[in-house]
Amino acid sequence: xxxxxxxxxxHVNDEGYLTDFSQWTKEIGEEIAKEYEIEMTDKHWxxxxxxxxxxxxxxALSIRGIKKSGVIDIKQFYALFPGxxxxxxxxxxxxxxxxxxx
Amino acid sequence: MKNLVILGAGTSGTMMAxxxxxxxxxxxWRIHIVxxxxxxxxxxxxxFLPFDIYTKEQVQKEGKKFIPRGVNYIQQKIEKIDANNELxxxxxxxxxxxxxxxxxxxxxxxxxxxxxxxxxxxxxxxxFYTYEGALALRNKLREFKEGKLVVHITEMPIKCPVAPLxxxxxxxxxxxxxxxxxxIEITYVTPLSGAFTKEFCSKSLxxxxxxxNIKLVTDFAIERVDFANTKIVxxxxxxxxxxxxxxxxxxxxxxxxxxxSLGDDLNxxxxxxxxxxxxENENIFVIGDATNVPASKAGxxxxxxxxxxxxxxxxxxxxxxxxxxxxxxxxxxIETGNNKAxxxxxxxxxxxxxxxxxxxxxxxxxxxxxxxxxxWGKLAFRWIYWNMLLKGIKIPFVSRNMSLxxxxxxx
Ligand SMILES: Cc1cc2nc3c(=O)[nH]c(=O)nc-3n(C[C@H](O)[C@H](O)[C@H](O)COP(=O)(O)OP(=O)(O)OC[C@H]3O[C@@H](n4cnc5c(N)ncnc54)[C@H](O)[C@@H]3O)c2cc1C
Numbered sequence: 001x002x003x004x005x006x007x008x009x010x011h012v013n014d015e016g017y018l019t020d021f022s023q024w025t026k027e028i029g030e031e032i033a034k035e036y037e038i039e040m041t042d043k044h045w046x047x048x049x050x051x052x053x054x055x056x057x058x059x060a061l062s063i064r065g066i067k068k069s070g071v072i073d074i075k076q077f078y079a080l081f082p083g084x085x086x087x088x089x090x091x092x093x094x095x096x097x098x099x100x101x102x
Numbered sequence: 103m104k105n106l107v108i109l110g111a112g113t114s115g116t117m118m119a120x121x122x123x124x125x126x127x128x129x130x131w132r133i134h135i136v137x138x139x140x141x142x143x144x145x146x147x148x149x150f151l152p153f154d155i156y157t158k159e160q161v162q163k164e165g166k167k168f169i170p171r172g173v174n175y176i177q178q179k180i181e182k183i184d185a186n187n188e189l190x191x192x193x194x195x196x197x198x199x200x201x202x203x204x205x206x207x208x209x210x211x212x213x214x215x216x217x218x219x220x221x222x223x224x225x226x227x228x229x230f231y232t233y234e235g236a237l238a239l240r241n242k243l244r245e246f247k248e249g250k251l252v253v254h255i256t257e258m259p260i261k262c263p264v265a266p267l268x269x270x271x272x273x274x275x276x277x278x279x280x281x282x283x284x285x286i287e288i289t290y291v292t293p294l295s296g297a298f299t300k301e302f303c304s305k306s307l308x309x310x311x312x313x314x315n316i317k318l319v320t321d322f323a324i325e326r327v328d329f330a331n332t333k334i335v336x337x338x339x340x341x342x343x344x345x346x347x348x349x350x351x352x353x354x355x356x357x358x359x360x361x362x363s364l365g366d367d368l369n370x371x372x373x374x375x376x377x378x379x380x381x382e383n384e385n386i387f388v389i390g391d392a393t394n395v396p397a398s399k400a401g402x403x404x405x406x407x408x409x410x411x412x413x414x415x416x417x418x419x420x421x422x423x424x425x426x427x428x429x430x431x432x433x434x435x436i437e438t439g440n441n442k443a444x445x446x447x448x449x450x451x452x453x454x455x456x457x458x459x460x461x462x463x464x465x466x467x468x469x470x471x472x473x474x475x476x477x478w479g480k481l482a483f484r485w486i487y488w489n490m491l492l493k494g495i496k497i498p499f500v501s502r503n504m505s506l507x508x509x510x511x512x513x
Contacts, residue, residue: 060394087295
């Protein structure tokens with residue numbers, strides 16, 4: 001699927017997650033955040049960077065992992081990305097939605 | 103003489119002992135298997151024990167009976183794995199190994215959530231993932247006639263991820279039979295965004311919860327159990343109150359993995375998803391619930407893994423490259439209550455779909471659809487477990503890699 005953000009065509013899956021991380025920019029992240037009514041702050045970006053770093057090094061993302069990230073605690077994580085924080089933050093970060101295995 | 107040491111004589115370890123005993127050169131290899139307990143539990147039976155469907159006797163047997171002759175069975179606690187020196191420290195003594203198979207499984211860690219392992223543990227807060235928990239819950243359910251039952255998952259991954267949902271379905275049937283269903287509210291609380299862990303299932307099976315009048319609370323990441331006020335609270339202060347809380351606590355690998363510095367955050371051992379070799383040490387292999395591979399933690403998965411792992415151990419011994427064969431294949435029956443069940447068959451890539459199993463068109467089992475025949479399949483699994491699975495006997499027509507035959511892929 002193609003989604004146009006700020007006049008740029010972005011490849012996304014049917015849930016709106018970027019399928020090609022190389023297309024990601026901060027601006028795109030900001031626009032996706034707006035869809036969730038999130039105004040990005042430094043703290044938000046710190047979390048997003050951490051998430052991208054985890055994905056780059058093939059580490060699984062989980063709520064538990066957040067606790068040990070040293071960047072943020074779980075309560076703050078929920079406050080920054082209301083709803084499903086992991087789902088929302090990964091979408092903004094341009095990385096795949098974390099798989100929860102059956 | 104070389105030593106192959108298997109840690110854990112649960113489902114996976116016992117299968118590996120049975121597979122390898124006839125395949126390793128007896129003059130060259132000695133096989134040892136270590137477990138702390140005398141009793142081997144049929145864990146899938148823990149789902150049925152609370153509802154008086156199975157008896158205590160039906161879910162346990164002496165573990166040693168399933169260890170083949172020619173394998174050295176050691177009943178001791180494992181203290182530490184010293185991978186640098188290729189040694190395993192036991193409660194009493196040490197074992198040296200040339201090849202190590204870690205099959206120490208996973209277990210519940212209720213102390214991970216504040217207030218769970220409280221004075222209310224096994225009074226109003228129960229698990230059914232242990233024998234003791236399932237039994238205590240059976241006694242509680244016999245008395246429970248009205249109020250709020252909350253069935254809850256703490257965090258993923260858990261073994262047999264559909265078990266809590268099956269529990270909710272069976273509870274519905276159980277209370278109906280006792281004619282108290284109208285006085286009991288059942289709520290299913292999950293950290294995921296749907297009742298089923300696989301999205302496709304959530305979409306096509308959502309009706310089951312509605313039909314059974316089970317309330318669904320999703321995206322609930324528990325922070326604590328407020329046992330004094332009988333409610334669970336999540337990180338954004340959502341609350342669900344209960345009279346009886348049946349929770350699946352955090353699942354973790356055994357502490358021995360942590361003591362040996364071989365695991366991740368949850369004490370699962372980083373493992374190659376297709377070869378089952380540990381990522382850190384080439385002579386350490388991992389199978390079953392102890393791995394971190396993104397497959398279901400289920401006995402059926404361990405069964406498919408055991409076939410690949412047996413081949414890979416032989417390849418390793420002969421200095422040949424390992425097969426990247428294991429595909430995450432899982433095959434699970436899901437009890438839906440009223441003597442019906444669903445069957446799902448899937449792997450790392452392929453989500454569960456509808457169709458027939460194991461034969462295209464013929465079945466006789468139906469995929470992703472409730473049927474009485476599937477329910478018999480689930481109950482037959484207990485016999486298959488004790489008589490075929492543990493002994494490493496191939497289950498007819500079901501192959502280690504998932505087959506696309508009979509599946510309706512075009513969803
Ligand atoms: C309620 C419930 C329902 C389930 N339903 C199903 C189902 O329907 N179908 C299905 O396929 N699977 C089901 N499962 C999952 C299945 O039981 C497990 O996936 C399977 O038993 C895993 O086998 P394993 O050998 O990896 O671990 P286990 O069988 O748990 O064995 C691990 C062994 O290691 C030993 N051990 C661990 N640490 C030490 C130590 N330090 N020292 C000595 N010994 C140690 C333990 O004593 C244990 O015997 C269910 C599980 C539960 C809890």
